[in-house]
Every structure is written in structure tokens, then in C-alpha cells.
Amino acid sequence: MNKNIDNNRAREETRANKDMIHFNNAGSSLMPIPVADCLHEYLYQEEKLGGYETAEVEKQLLDNFYTATASLLNCKIDEIAFAENATRAWDMAFYSFKFSPGDKILTTIAEYGSNVIAYIQQAKRYGVEVVFVPNDEYGQIDIRELENLIDEKVKLISISHIPTGGGLVNPASEVGKIANAAKIPFLLDACQSLGQMPINVDEIGCDILCGTGRKFLRGPRGTGLLYVRKNLIEQLEPPLLDQHAATLISPTEYQIRSDAKRFENWEQNFAGKAALGVAIDYALSFGLESIKTRIYYLANILRNKLENIDGITVTDEGLEKCGIVTFAAVQMPASSIKQNLRKYKINVSVSDGSGSLVSFQNRNLTEVIRASLHYFNNDNEIDFFIESLRKTLINNTA
Numbered sequence: 001m002n003k004n005i006d007n008n009r010a011r012e013e014t015r016a017n018k019d020m021i022h023f024n025n026a027g028s029s030l031m032p033i034p035v036a037d038c039l040h041e042y043l044y045q046e047e048k049l050g051g052y053e054t055a056e057v058e059k060q061l062l063d064n065f066y067t068a069t070a071s072l073l074n075c076k077i078d079e080i081a082f083a084e085n086a087t088r089a090w091d092m093a094f095y096s097f098k099f100s101p102g103d104k105i106l107t108t109i110a111e112y113g114s115n116v117i118a119y120i121q122q123a124k125r126y127g128v129e130v131v132f133v134p135n136d137e138y139g140q141i142d143i144r145e146l147e148n149l150i151d152e153k154v155k156l157i158s159i160s161h162i163p164t165g166g167g168l169v170n171p172a173s174e175v176g177k178i179a180n181a182a183k184i185p186f187l188l189d190a191c192q193s194l195g196q197m198p199i200n201v202d203e204i205g206c207d208i209l210c211g212t213g214r215k216f217l218r219g220p221r222g223t224g225l226l227y228v229r230k231n232l233i234e235q236l237e238p239p240l241l242d243q244h245a246a247t248l249i250s251p252t253e254y255q256i257r258s259d260a261k262r263f264e265n266w267e268q269n270f271a272g273k274a275a276l277g278v279a280i281d282y283a284l285s286f287g288l289e290s291i292k293t294r295i296y297y298l299a300n301i302l303r304n305k306l307e308n309i310d311g312i313t314v315t316d317e318g319l320e321k322c323g324i325v326t327f328a329a330v331q332m333p334a335s336s337i338k339q340n341l342r343k344y345k346i347n348v349s350v351s352d353g354s355g356s357l358v359s360f361q362n363r364n365l366t367e368v369i370r371a372s373l374h375y376f377n378n379d380n381e382i383d384f385f386i387e388s389l390r391k392t393l394i395n396n397t398a
């Protein structure tokens, strides 16, 4: 029994728990009541007062997004930008780097598809070389190989902490040590890890980090965040600027602001920003270490039970495995399993490989079921999930 999390509180404060089993927290988790209420109330206020007027009245609530994020990541508030999602947050930082022919970007086999597309785009534009650092025997980035690949041509180390299609947790702080020693900027895509475990940018040693609201942070969709280390901010000119990111000072000159808000848009999802701040405070109220312990405990149980079902292969890699549990079944395609589980009011998702193409091709995988657990899930739900999965597979072979 895991005693770290008040599971009763977590379940009572998650309305939809009563109606279904949500194992799609890496897709989009369920907003807890305080977060959903903040979002609804903010929008209601905009309807009653007007959007600009609500932003004035709710300034403190909106500013809380920065304070909460700074506590979550252990950084300063002027190192944080709000974004519409993790990809745009990442893009705004990544496309600020000025690459020259022959420059190298080191990344991981488990890198997220959109990020790989961006690397290839820069490779086509500027002749950058994209290097996929090989995995070690556990399927995580091989730290020794990474170290051996460092040379003066490496301009960026950029990895996903946790891939989209598996439970692997890449050893981010080991990567950070190497990047820091070589004085190479380290960009960490923490989209799948934020809200699932403690993320301390100083301990990890990353210079840039992106995250999304809707996954393990349990915020609303259409929200994201970016962290950029203070000493790097002014070196990075965002690929897009508006008059929030910069000030027009003459008909021919502009000045870019000196904080991380240079990566933001003027127009934003204000309700989402307010609610994401509340979601982060909510996660902090449980404690990220406790959340991690609880999630790992549940995921470990689920993996063990899945491994006892004939025809099922658990496909998670890594020495450390998180709350994302992926598997394939010989009896049935992943997409059919997902649809069948819906009949039992169980939500899971399918990773079809586009988000993890390099890794999936290396392993001959096409699609896997992704059951992603959060701290509000419980042992009974896992038992019901396993029972429903068994019935689904038996009905298919009958």
C-alpha cells in the first residue's frame, strides 16, 4: 500500500473518476476540481466583464502562473514564458539558435517526432548534422557514447526526457553534467515528465526546458511553458517577435525584452494561463516526490500484471520506468484494443510511432497501447483494467 499520497482527496477532487477509468494521463489528464473551476470561472468573468477588464482584475492570478512554475522548476520568474503548448515553447527556443554548416545537434533515439522534424528542417536549411546518440543496453541514451561524441562542432544537446511512446526515463541529469562540462546548451523536452516527478533545472543542468499543461500537470489543453536560463536569454533572439516580446522604439528599431517573456505572444489563452498556475500549485500541494512514488508504484503493478497475460509484450525501455506503460498484443491490433476498452469505460491511447519514429523503427514496432497512470488512479482500477483486457483478448480469439 502506498501511503505517500492522499488518494481519497485526489479522487474526490477529480469529478470524472466516478464515471470512468482514465489511463490516458500522458494524452491529456483530468483537471482536478480547483483547476477546472478556475478555468470556468475565468471564462465566465470574461463573458461578464470583458477580456481586458478581467485580465486587469485577475492580474495576481495570471502572475501566479510564473510564481508557481518557478517553484515547480526551482528557477526565477523571469526565466519563464507561457506558451500555447510544449511544441511551440520548444520551437521558440530551438529556432532562436543560429546554426552554421557542419554544426551538430546531438539528440536521442527516443526523440519526439516534432522535434526531429525541426532538426531536419535546420539540417536542410543550414547543413546542420543531426546525430542520434545510440542507446545503452537498457534502451536509454548511452552516456558514454554521448561523451565520446562531444567536439567543437556540437552546438546543442537536445533530448526528450520521457518519450511519447514508452515508459523510458532518459538520464537527464547525466546528460546535463556532460553538456555543462562541455559548455554546450542543453535543451530538455520535459513534456512527459513535468507533473510526474520532481524537475529541478539546476539539478538536471538544463538550460532550456519545455512542458505542456494538459498532461501530468493536469492543466487545461492549449497551455504550455518554457524555461530559459537567465544567462542564455539575451543570447537567443526568438524566431518570431511581437510588441509584447519587443518594443518598437523608432520607425527602424526595436528592442527585445530581457526576460523570458521575449518568447511569448502578446495574445494568450488567459483563462488557460490562470488555470495552469492553479494546476501547478495543486501538484505542489501533493508534492512531486510523493506523486512520483505513487505513479511508479502503480505502473510497476500494471507492468507485472500485463507480463502475466499470454500474448502481451510490455514495450517500455529504460533502467528507470515511469507511469507510462506501453504494450502490444499478438491477438489484436492496438487500435482495436483501445476501442474495446472504451466499452468498459477505460481510456487509453495508441502510440502509432509517428511521435517516436526513430525508436519504433529500430525496434520494429508499429503501434502500441499506452496506458498512462496518475496518482489519482488506484489498484482497483488496475484490476478492472486487467480483467477487461483479458475479456477483450478472449472475445477476439473466441
Ligand SMILES: Cc1ncc(COP(=O)(O)O)c(C=O)c1O
Binding pocket: 085, 086, 087, 088, 112, 160, 162, 163, 164, 165, 189, 191, 192, 211, 212, 213, 224, 355
Ligand atoms: C516528448 C513530447 N514532447 C512534446 C510533445 C508535444 O506537446 P504539445 O502537444 O503540448 O505541443 C509531446 C506530446 O505528446 C511529447 O510526448
